[in-house]
Amino acid sequence: MINERLEAIKKFYHRHKRLPSYSEMLQLFTLSSKNAVFKIVQKCIGLGFIKKEGNKLAPTSKFFALPLVGLVKAGFPILAEENRDYLTLDEYLIEDPQSSFLLKVSGDSLIGLGIFDGDIVIIHKKHQALSGDVVLAQIDTEWTLKILKKDGVKAYLESANPKYPPFFPKQDLQIFGVVKAVVRKFN
Amino acid sequence: MINERLEAIKKFYHRHKRLPSYSEMLQLFTLSSKNAVFKIVQKCIGLGFIKKEGNKLAPTSKFFALPLVGLVKAGFPILAEENRDYLTLDEYLIEDPQSSFLLKVSGDSLIGLGIFDGDIVIIHKKHQALSGDVVLAQIDTEWTLKILKKDGVKAYLESANPKYPPFFPKQDLQIFGVVKAVVRKFN
DNA sequence: CAGTATAGTAAACAAATGTTCACTCTGTCA
DNA sequence: TGACAGAGTGAACATTTGTTTACTATACTG
Secondary structure, three states: OHHHHHHHHHHHHHHHOOOOOHHHHHHHHOOOOHHHHHHHHHHHHHHOOEEEEOOEEEEOHHHHOEEEEEEOOOOOOEOOOOOOEEEOHHHHHOOOHHHEEEEEOOOOOOHHHOOOOOOEEEEEEOOOOOOOOEEEEEEOOEEEEEEEEEEOOEEEEEOOOOOOOOEOOOOOEEEEEEEEEEEEEOO | OHHHHHHHHHHHHHHHOOOOOHHHHHHHOOOOOHHHHHHHHHHHHHHOOEEEEOOEEEEOHHHHOEEEEEEOOOOOOEOOOOOOEEEOHHHHHOOOHHHEEEEEOOOOOOHHHOOOOOOEEEEEEOOOOOOOOEEEEEEOOEEEEEEEEEEOOEEEEEOOOOOOOOEOOOOOEEEEEEEEEEEEEOO
């Protein structure tokens, strides 16, 4: 009962990007008393899907998040419902939304890292990086996505594909960002 | 000017999971007239970051989304600001949130597909799948994540790693979901 | 220099918000 | 049979919402 109501609220949220007001919930649930809605909301708060600041409603992260389960070791039983973790991909993958952007990968130079042609990588804008980081860089005016290597003072770029040799900058190697995550959709 | 205000609203949103009300924006911007806020909101609507239904505010997808850029072909110039696309990872990756969950991968049996140990896959709950789909299945009571193959009527599971042989079910092969996407965080 | 946007203040407004109280109608369980 | 909790109605409430109007100060522009 309460679950169907929650589903309805979630659907509303995904359509409107905001929680419904009490009077909108009246219609959602086809009820006719705001007090009924009030009690339902209290229940959702009790379940941890919604929170209240003053008297403004907001979803919690449990509200959007998907359950995260796991297979134990060699891989048999599924984790119990109890120890479930919840995860929002945006929050999980993008730590600093203000200075991040997405980049569609082309080419097979990073297949060794499991970054394929067509994948999307999340790039954090910054001009420094560590040896071993996957970076978006400009090497002698060419933009590329490669592994940064620092050999003492000299820095160069390496692929994760034996097909390609390392790239040593003739003049300039400028770093624009570091790859924080990859994402790939199937089909 | 307006951009700083937008950033402030975004920060508020990420903290509270909702847009601030006009009086909250008064404090956010340290203004003292609601009309000033009103005009700022109108501007944000004009820019396409916020929308209004009746007189309730809601963010648009442009509001959360990160810019998606791309490297052309062999990989030199970055796409111009103009033809920017915006993407929310949750929306992009999870088509049916109601019947999806996340699974943490263990093992190296799918490295050929770029799915590594520790990656997170998005699984869509369903009991049918096509040959070639990566599925979460129960084969003779063992849970596993493999590639489904259909050889005429017979179905079996295959790895994406030459180390492992195909698995033919002795009795039972039951499908619980299909992998729709993979996600990997670096570091 | 005059003219005109732009950014802000201040006050007043109807409409909508979430909350509360008292009450009814089930169905369940002892 | 009676008690009781759960789910809903209906009305009243103070607050807060977003909007509007009129007016001021600043800064840019031709």
